[in-house]
Amino acid sequence: MTFIDKLIDNTIRPDVRAMGSYHVPDASGYIKLDAMENPYQLPDALRAELGARLADAVLNRYPVPSYATLKQKICAKLGVPGGYDVILGNGSDEIISIIASAVARTDKRAVIMAPVPAFVMFQRSAQMAGCDFVGVPLKSDFSLDKVAMLAAIAEHRPAAVFLAYPNNPTGNLFDAADMVAVIEALGDTGIAIVDEAYEPFAQSSFMARLPQHPNLVVMRTLSKLGLAGIRLGYMSAAPKLLEQFDKVRPPYNVNVLTQAAAEFALDHVDVLNAQADALNEARTALSNALAALPGVTVFPSRANFLLVRVPDADGACAKLLADKV
Known part of the structure; x- marks a missing residue:
């Protein structure tokens, strides 16, 4: 065991050593949907x-x-x-x-x-x-x-x-x-x-x-x-x-x-609230479009994102990533 390994064992809490870091993937060049952000900037x-x-x-x-x-x-x-x-x-x-x-x-x-x-x-x-x-x-x-x-x-x-x-x-x-x-x-x-x-x-x-x-x-x-x-x-x-x-x-x-x-x-704040209203309208439109796809279940949402069940989650995820989403 190296010096630094011994130092970590002797000083860092065991539960912290066992944890993984909170990983945020680099989304550069992607259509970024994973952080549930408002996509609109201020005027x-x-x-x-x-x-x-x-x-x-x-x-x-x-x-x-x-x-x-x-x-x-x-x-x-x-x-x-x-x-x-x-x-x-x-x-x-x-x-x-x-x-x-x-x-x-x-x-x-x-x-x-x-x-x-x-x-x-x-x-x-x-x-x-x-x-x-x-x-x-x-x-x-x-x-x-x-x-x-x-x-x-x-x-x-x-x-x-x-x-x-x-x-x-x-x-x-x-x-x-x-x-x-x-x-x-x-x-x-x-x-x-x-x-x-x-x-x-x-x-x-x-x-x-x-x-x-x-x-x-x-x-x-x-x-x-x-x-x-x-x-x-x-x-x-x-x-x-x-x-x-x-x-x-x-x-x-x-x-x-x-x-x-x-x-x-x-x-x-009225500008931000108007953006939230627009996102709610977009959520409804997207929900309806997804629900029309065969085998897709869209769960009710009151947030700015949708939880969706698809027949092949791994395949859908891989395809989205390949399409830079």
């Missing part, structure tokens, strides 16, 4: 105006740590209830990591739970924070298995349960009543986190329900709305709970260029 006039705004950003200073202006715009433009604030993150990945770190314990291993299949970062962030992850399989139609979820909550007493709404990678909205049952089953022993990354396309949200459920967190990202490149996520919760999460958030975690770009975009 040319707004891009020029944004360029001028970014040119005025003060790069030699750290960001204003309160992010007060940006947070006020998010609350005002994106439906955060009155009296509630938000915490900002470097993408929703950091928001998930903040939550996982906050619920991790030193006296025992906390449990983080989610229906599966789910966004991979729920499990990955749980593992990195030193928590156990419990996945509860969805039903065959990808709906939430309420009975199984409630049984798993009773058995494992999770500190946090992530519910993606719509779900990634299935695209469907779970039944709202089933989600409320999960939130209420957690009571004062667990936090329910509703991940609304695809809310611009779903037109359905738990944000307005925050005052009804003190153990509820709603998290979102600006990535799917059309700002994936600036990496900005946010979450809202009861003020006392949000205060605890803020203790885990690194200082200056959102850079000044992201801050300026997000503030500008929120001043023109």
